[in-house]
Amino acid sequence: MSHETQRGADETEDRDGTFGRYGGQYVPEALMPAVQELEDAYERYVLNNVDGFVDEFRRRLRDFGGRPTPLQRADRLSDRLDREVYLKREDLLHGGAHKLNNALGQVLLAKYMGKERIVAETGAGQHGTATAMAAAHLDMPCEVYMGTRDIQRQRPNVFRMRLNGSEVNPVSAGRGTLKEAINETMRDWATNVEDTHYVIGSVVGPHPFPEMVRTFQSVISEEARAQVQEQAGQLPDSVVACAGGGSNTMGTFHEFVGDESVDLFAVEAGGSSLAVDEETGVAPNSASLSTGTEGVLHGARTKLLQDSDGNVVESHSVSSGLDYAGVGPELAHLVDTERVTPVNVDDDEALEAFHLLSQEEGIIPALESAHAVAFARANPEQLGGLTVINVSGRGDKDLESVIEETENRELENAPGMDIFERAAGGSGGGL
Amino acid sequence: MSHETQRGADETEDRDGTFGRYGGQYVPEALMPAVQELEDAYERYVLNNVDGFVDEFRRRLRDFGGRPTPLQRADRLSDRLDREVYLKREDLLHGGAHKLNNALGQVLLAKYMGKERIVAETGAGQHGTATAMAAAHLDMPCEVYMGTRDIQRQRPNVFRMRLNGSEVNPVSAGRGTLKEAINETMRDWATNVEDTHYVIGSVVGPHPFPEMVRTFQSVISEEARAQVQEQAGQLPDSVVACAGGGSNTMGTFHEFVGDESVDLFAVEAGGSSLAVDEETGVAPNSASLSTGTEGVLHGARTKLLQDSDGNVVESHSVSSGLDYAGVGPELAHLVDTERVTPVNVDDDEALEAFHLLSQEEGIIPALESAHAVAFARANPEQLGGLTVINVSGRGDKDLESVIEETENRELENAPGMDIFERAAGGSGGGL
């Protein structure tokens, strides 16, 4: 079944929910009816605005979510890179990241479909918190699966989900991180498929998820494209977004895909190295677009990090939201067709960009988003005269880990944190 | 010297920066020229838009700050209270609270004045982080004074200030909290007055601070008044805001002061009790409007919590942003003239409202803002048919303390937090 996107033809999508050689629906048979029901509901409500779904979605994105988010000229970064740099401020969306665009869309869709329960996976906790917020807002019971290790690493987000009334189910399989949480959520969905909707967190999974999540996230580029033309009087020469699963990426790129003059850069996490350690089955990076190979993961054919047998390897990044071995099939296809350029920056560069944006623009970005900034900073000549960088989220969730990671490295510009010892020493006071 | 406010006549303000019997300029002589210079600059740039100050301020509030913030109908709270409840979403402002409206205004003004350095005090760290963000954004060196005790209690905000490149100066005097931090910032200002601007964090301090901060914050009521009329087709019957120093309060009330049909409720922190313990010199509350007496604190005559000699007592609230012994002079005057009704809720009620809004609306409010919600929840009959509640900030900064405080009490509706033990137990995994 072939869909037209809401805003006109989509050149990257073929029949049957595939994008070139990628996509598809590799899910257990028990889920197929649910996946097909979702395809129908997506077409009906999201593409054709039946029952005014799209109107309600947009109203709630505005009133509850805080859209539109600003497009801001970054004054000092523009000076530094000697070109016009604009930031799309998804960090200002309710919950602190672009994730709500998708979570709100899906929870609302589940309501329109008459579902009575939401499940979701989460890694860093950003998608989980966004889903928990949307579920509380729309009065839907919600359970979020999260690896035990991530639970310990991301305490604040766990608190937030619990405060929003969601259950958080610890997943101890494997390394206790995102990949396992997705597996476990699929299992829950396969068990409770009749009344439950699975709110997947990125442009991954079986069709129609990649297309649907991209449609919900495309509000980013819809706004940014209009804003940049209004503020700068022109289209950008380039658009830069980080890529984990690729939802902020596709959301930021989508409306620019047809603008051939606009270069699109998907910035992956280079981690500490681009190699894969076959011995331990670990990739010290999450650069599936740059170094991954074709395979099937979590319901879709796509590029992924795997060993020579086809077992998926554990990815790594200092930024847990990018720490995923796969990537959305549409993005994989756009890379194959050379419409999107995959690039990557390593952990150190991302941390330096984090500090740069914090100190020079007064915006503490998510570590994920810092990757996009880091690429721009290191490669200004590739950006053209005017670039739009998506700041996909805010860095409040990353404070503790940035401090820790910063202490272990020699980084340009990192501020000292001896303040706590000084305060404890109790000197202070007086001039 | 009498000022007209930017948006027409102001009925509450008398000559010489006083509001009825309140206000004034009780500062050391060394500061008087600076205070007067600030009065002039305020008149020039803020009131008369010289050099396009106001235009730049508004543009930066939009692009950097994320204004306008939404006015959102709270569906479930409306059902529960059986009337229309709208939330003004200052929690979505950059930094996570209304504080940026003021911080950005003042730092920008300092720039227009040719100042080269910013100092600020902070208690909970919200004003400090807002100032640090604004200073980074506008490339101004910034030092923030903060009590040693608050530094230990509010680690994430300390990190944020440091990340934004601000110095944080520990103040160990007294209990090491906000009151002492203000004293210390005044001392720094008195020392470096020639090149330094003091960005005060609320509608307190010597004239012109109370009026100026209120003018910067009035964007809240300016937007809310237009939004409620657009969305509901009418003015509200009541407006509710929490009150610490009173900046979100005055910002939310200002444009409604002239609307006689609109009841204005300033919700103070009732803490654990409204009494003052003369013995220890501690008030287990921060209800200066409800229980304070007239006096002079931090440069202004106002209502404050003091013992019978006139020494200021330590206030207390579960919400550190409300934990202040004084209150803005204009608000004190509006209470005396019965235009504003001072009310208060205790720590338990505030915590319950925090959980209610988190679970039922998907908005985790600042504990400060939860006080406003708590009042509305407990007194729906006072609200009329349509009320606007200001959600002055988000609760991310309060997670740890809410969990802790919740564990110590029997609260309606509080979610359990045994998830961490369960996750550590490593059971989980599998259905």
Add this chain to the structure above:
Amino acid sequence: MNLADAFDEPAFVPYLCVGDPSVERTREYVQALVRGGADVLELGLPFSEPIAEGPTIQGSVVRALEAGTTPEQYFEFVDSLDVDVPVVCMTYYNLLYQYGDSEAQRASDASGEAASDGPESFVERAAEVGISGFVIPDLPAEEAGPLRAACDDHGLDLVFIVAPTTEGDRLERMVELSSGYLYVQARLGVTGAKADVSDQTEASLAKVSQYDIPKAVGFGVSSGDQARHIVEAGADGVIVGSALVDVVAEHGDPDGDDVPERLEAKARELSEGVAAGAENMAKPEGQ
């Protein structure tokens, strides 16, 4: 051996994951199952993302991977297996998809394009080692074209899982695509031993009864009694995994533990349950 023929009499189909705790021990276990009455063997090839499995089989898969079990070891194991029952390979699609890509080839083509040529090489190798068919839980009919074709080319069966949610056209299509037997999923969810037989079982069997293909019921079967009930309800086979893996999970000293004995006993209980059901079916109430 023709897979469908194994279901002439109601069949007991045990599952084990190869390599848990080692390939060598799996060999002992498989022999014990055959002694206990196995008619068909479903042998799992471990994959890192076993999304259709419950905790028990997940655990087994993880142990097998930790022991370093690779597809090639699996094939060698099956090749060297000296048993008289057909072997069905149960695994996930990515392993089929990747097989045959040499590392060198992969490295020379880091972009991933054309790195994989589909399931062809895997099926070829499976045929070589005498595997009779496949169960691939994450491959629905819609995505099965290439594998179905490869199986046809090599004379292997491809078994589809009919879920409680499978109905109408999709059911038709799946039955059409399926060969060897139909895997009838007894309940929604994932694999795992349960104390009762789902009410769903009878309804699920009824909806496929009209089709001329053996039906084997799995997901949750754990006792001889359940096996008997399922056969009485019209099944041609009973598939048991988690209840056996539970026994394997308790393995101890490789030379001294009694896992093979206990597996054999459990298999006997289950195969006797199947046989008892078959006997009762021969009586009037039989369909």
Add this chain to the structure above:
Amino acid sequence: MNLADAFDEPAFVPYLCVGDPSVERTREYVQALVRGGADVLELGLPFSEPIAEGPTIQGSVVRALEAGTTPEQYFEFVDSLDVDVPVVCMTYYNLLYQYGDSEAQRASDASGEAASDGPESFVERAAEVGISGFVIPDLPAEEAGPLRAACDDHGLDLVFIVAPTTEGDRLERMVELSSGYLYVQARLGVTGAKADVSDQTEASLAKVSQYDIPKAVGFGVSSGDQARHIVEAGADGVIVGSALVDVVAEHGDPDGDDVPERLEAKARELSEGVAAGAENMAKPEGQ
């Protein structure tokens, strides 16, 4: 005693906070200062928010408050003080503002309206106990109307602080409002002992030299040498606080420590510095 008369000869004006560590010890300390040559005493009444003080005097104020020092105790102390030099009360405006509100009155009027009647009662009581004047660091000329009036009514002096930033009209107005002496702030900032005399001092003195009122310089003076320089620069008095409080801060056993002796010695050093300066001023270079 008339405050201005104390400055006929250049005067040494020491400051101490009453109640640190106790009112009784303050009595000993004050007597020591007088023995050491004090011409005027600035006695601090401790207030919880001493915004014009640096760490040294803050510490003293905190200790005095912790010892429970109240305005009433302060007045009784001054009343019973048997010294021959004028006493100036140094405190913050809120204590003047609150004085005389009984607790009962306050409780009966929780709204705070009309709870305070301004500084009147405080000044009256100060006059009663023989205080000569006030220094109120948080009360600029602009807010001083009511206190100036009350002082006039009771024949007390009100001393204003002229800061390095004070100029033009404001300076005029302050000199006009000031009586007793002008407190010339030697440097920007807060109180606190410094090792050098600010360059500002001469400029500050120059700008007030035309006015016919004694000028006493304070903020940062810590040695006899500095005191001499200041007087040479034209000051009529030298105010010293932190350098003395530093000595008080080291108090130990109330019966055994040598704080009074050391205070007296420090005072002597300072008063001799003042005297030496005065002598030099009599010479040609003098203004």
